[in-house]
Amino acid sequence: MPRKAAKGKKTAGAADLLKELGPDTLLDWYRKMLLVRVFEQQAAKAYSLGKIGGFLHLYIGQEATGTGAIAAIRDEDYVVAAYRDHGHALLKGMDPKKAMAELYGKVTGCSKGKGGSMHFFDAEHRFLGGHGIVGGQIPLATGVGFKIKYVEGDEVVLCFFGEGAINQGAFHESMNLAALWKLPVIYICENNRYAMGTPLERASSLFDLSQKACAYNMRRDVVDGMDIFDVYTKVSEAVKAARQDKVPTLIEARTYRFRGHSMSDPAHYRTKEELEEQMKHDPILTFPRKLKELGILTDEQDKAIQAEVKRVVQEAVEFAEKSPEPDLSELFTDVYAEEEV
Amino acid sequence: MAVLTYLQAISEGMREEMRRDESVVLLGEDIGVYGGAFKVTKGFIDEFGPKRVIDTPISESAIVGAAVGMALYGFRPIAEIQFADFITVAYNQIVQNAATIHYRYGFPVPIVVRAPSGAGVHGGPFHSQNPEALFTHVPGLKVVAPSTPADAKGLLKAAVRDDNPVLYFEHKYLYRRIKGEVPEDDDFTVPIGVADVKRPGRDATVITYGSTVHTALQAAEDLSAEGAEVEVLDLRTLRPYDEQAILDSVGRTNRVLVLHEASKTGGVGAEIAAFITENAFEKLDAPVMRLGGLDTPVPYSPPLEEYWLPSKERVVGALRRLLEY
Ligand SMILES: Cc1ncc(C[n+]2csc(CCOP(=O)(O)OP(=O)(O)O)c2C)c(N)n1
Numbered sequence: 001m002p003r004k005a006a007k008g009k010k011t012a013g014a015a016d017l018l019k020e021l022g023p024d025t026l027l028d029w030y031r032k033m034l035l036v037r038v039f040e041q042q043a044a045k046a047y048s049l050g051k052i053g054g055f056l057h058l059y060i061g062q063e064a065t066g067t068g069a070i071a072a073i074r075d076e077d078y079v080v081a082a083y084r085d086h087g088h089a090l091l092k093g094m095d096p097k098k099a100m101a102e103l104y105g106k107v108t109g110c111s112k113g114k115g116g117s118m119h120f121f122d123a124e125h126r127f128l129g130g131h132g133i134v135g136g137q138i139p140l141a142t143g144v145g146f147k148i149k150y151v152e153g154d155e156v157v158l159c160f161f162g163e164g165a166i167n168q169g170a171f172h173e174s175m176n177l178a179a180l181w182k183l184p185v186i187y188i189c190e191n192n193r194y195a196m197g198t199p200l201e202r203a204s205s206l207f208d209l210s211q212k213a214c215a216y217n218m219r220r221d222v223v224d225g226m227d228i229f230d231v232y233t234k235v236s237e238a239v240k241a242a243r244q245d246k247v248p249t250l251i252e253a254r255t256y257r258f259r260g261h262s263m264s265d266p267a268h269y270r271t272k273e274e275l276e277e278q279m280k281h282d283p284i285l286t287f288p289r290k291l292k293e294l295g296i297l298t299d300e301q302d303k304a305i306q307a308e309v310k311r312v313v314q315e316a317v318e319f320a321e322k323s324p325e326p327d328l329s330e331l332f333t334d335v336y337a338e339e340e341v
Numbered sequence: 342m343a344v345l346t347y348l349q350a351i352s353e354g355m356r357e358e359m360r361r362d363e364s365v366v367l368l369g370e371d372i373g374v375y376g377g378a379f380k381v382t383k384g385f386i387d388e389f390g391p392k393r394v395i396d397t398p399i400s401e402s403a404i405v406g407a408a409v410g411m412a413l414y415g416f417r418p419i420a421e422i423q424f425a426d427f428i429t430v431a432y433n434q435i436v437q438n439a440a441t442i443h444y445r446y447g448f449p450v451p452i453v454v455r456a457p458s459g460a461g462v463h464g465g466p467f468h469s470q471n472p473e474a475l476f477t478h479v480p481g482l483k484v485v486a487p488s489t490p491a492d493a494k495g496l497l498k499a500a501v502r503d504d505n506p507v508l509y510f511e512h513k514y515l516y517r518r519i520k521g522e523v524p525e526d527d528d529f530t531v532p533i534g535v536a537d538v539k540r541p542g543r544d545a546t547v548i549t550y551g552s553t554v555h556t557a558l559q560a561a562e563d564l565s566a567e568g569a570e571v572e573v574l575d576l577r578t579l580r581p582y583d584e585q586a587i588l589d590s591v592g593r594t595n596r597v598l599v600l601h602e603a604s605k606t607g608g609v610g611a612e613i614a615a616f617i618t619e620n621a622f623e624k625l626d627a628p629v630m631r632l633g634g635l636d637t638p639v640p641y642s643p644p645l646e647e648y649w650l651p652s653k654e655r656v657v658g659a660l661r662r663l664l665e666y
Contacts, residue, residue: 054463116641132467197375
């Protein structure tokens with residue numbers, strides 16, 4: 001599947017978006033995208049040192065999708081993600097300190113260390129997880145959409161999942177419900193080509209995934225998930241449709257993960273050549289290059305942004321390392337909601 | 342006898358059954374080309390081909406449902422659920438279809454559902470569960486949970502040969518940590534429904550299964566140094582469980598602790614304790630005690646997770662209370 005949509009719809013180019021949004025916004029996107037990348041590189045290091053345990057799934061390579069999509073919504077909108085969730089959480093506003101501390105299993109983490117990498121959560125920023133069961137978050141996001149419609153709000157929900165999740169019943173039940181009830185949910189399938197070791201072609205009878213929406217009479221789109229401008233433009237259209245007309249959309253974002261499925265996966269199921277080819281589109285290189293072409297980012301500014309992001313991540317690491325482990329009594333807190341008496 | 346890890350024993354059991362019987366096929370996520378998330382089926386696709394080692398999409402409901410459909414017509418599918426936690430997605434197919442078809446139509450449903458369960462690997466709340474009690478409640482299902490390599494192989498082979506749906510909970514913490522001698526005879530099986538005394542004793546019995554068999558054995562060793570002889574009875578099969586072996590052991594020791602890694606409330610231990618109370622009340626010198634994982638989800642934080650697990654110290658403590666009663 002080519003990355004660009006065949007449908008010939010013209011995406012607003014980088015220059016148009018610069019005119020529309022101004023340089024500060026684009027530079028802010030770059031800062032955020034870089035934060036996600038550097039945060040995860042640091043997490044990978046800590047994992048190798050045994051400071052983070054369990055499973056760690058990195059978003060490295062896919063950042064343009066999360067960054068562009070979340071840039072297209074407001075603070076009061078909701079984001080629901082799968083288990084590859086660090087990027088989405090940070091982009092929705094989670095404090096990197098809380099995120100890193102959660103990876104370290106510390107009590108200062110976003111779930112007091114009880115959830116770990118796959119289950120980030122930040123109610124204040126309306127980031128509703130981080131979900132370890134593939135596809136399990138899709139009905140939940142649909143329910144949040146129903147809530148919005150019920151109370152006649154104008155927020156929207158972005159629901160992220162991998163292409164592997166499309167083969168779960170939960171996905172299909174949710175699609176139908178959202179289309180039937182006209183819910184303001186944008187379902188973003190991040191097709192990074194592999195579900196663990198299984199390429200899409202061996203798991204799905206249909207490769208052009210947004211066509212799944214046709215079965216539910218739902219709006220659909222395809223975006224180049226390595227191109228932040230394309231992501232932003234098309235997600236913005238879907239957000240408009242959701243906000244104004246309460247219409248859901250299924251978007252396939254064609255992207256790629258550069259690392260293995262998790263830290264323990266050497267990814268022998270793909271060739272070195274394939275990876276190298278894909279890495280030419282690395283958004284963390286192509287995006288700043290574009291910003292420089294547009295004349296809004298100088299090499300010195302770039303260096304300054306990189307240094308600033310590194311500092312933020314370093315502070316997050318120090319915070320996580322210095323934070324205490326949860327007290328054993330924490331095991332029993334929050335199992336049930338407190339009764340109000 | 343060869344010395345195998347718990348994981349190798351499961352692999353070997355499957356490989357032997359596949360060689361013996363062409364109707365045995367495997368279905369699961371990344372079990373073929375990738376060799377399985379834990380590499381239990383590594384190399385299987387090379388030996389048996391993609392027709393019998395079937396990589397599926399991430400669709401647990403359809404995986405088990407397809408296994409049931411094939412089983413109606415002579416196949417003996419082994420469905421792998423990558424982590425036991427995800428078995429909830431297939432719950433409907435297991436509990437409604439697999440468990441009741443023979444009762445309703447008289448068709449046997451010889452499927453095995455393998456599910457790596459258990460905590461101890463910092464997997465967090467959705468990669469650490471022990472869901473066996475969700476299934477021991479269901480008539481029509483058999484449920485096994487081996488603790489040693491020999492039992493793992495023998496029960497796997499027995500499960501494949503059984504004409505009923507068998508849920509096979511293999512503890513992932515034991516995969517590479519437990520080694521033991523395993524019979525090489527092709528027809529070696531461990532019969533379903535038969536418990537095993539893993540350590541004889543006279544003063545108290547720990548009735549347990551799966552990972553906590555090892556915890557119980559260590560606790561028994563500690564107490565032996567203090568002069569108390571604790572019997573460890575490994576249930577191996579949780580439904581139908583070995584009533585006679587339980588009664589025999591209670592007759593010998595008169596004191597029972599039921600132990601499992603799964604959370605205590607509503608767990609398998611509740612059933613065993615009730616059975617003993619109903620059937621051997623006069624034999625008891627103390628109330629049947631239970632010990633399990635604590636009654637919370639399994640947390641990611643390594644120290645909290647360790648605290649959640651029923652440790653050897655906790656087992657020793659419970660046994661002391663039991664012995665002193
Ligand atoms: C219900 C369920 N089945 C299986 C798994 C194990 N598992 C975790 S991630 C994964 C692959 C998911 O692929 P995809 O949805 O494409 O997301 P990606 O890893 O590409 O981000 C699998 C099989 C799970 N967590 N939940």
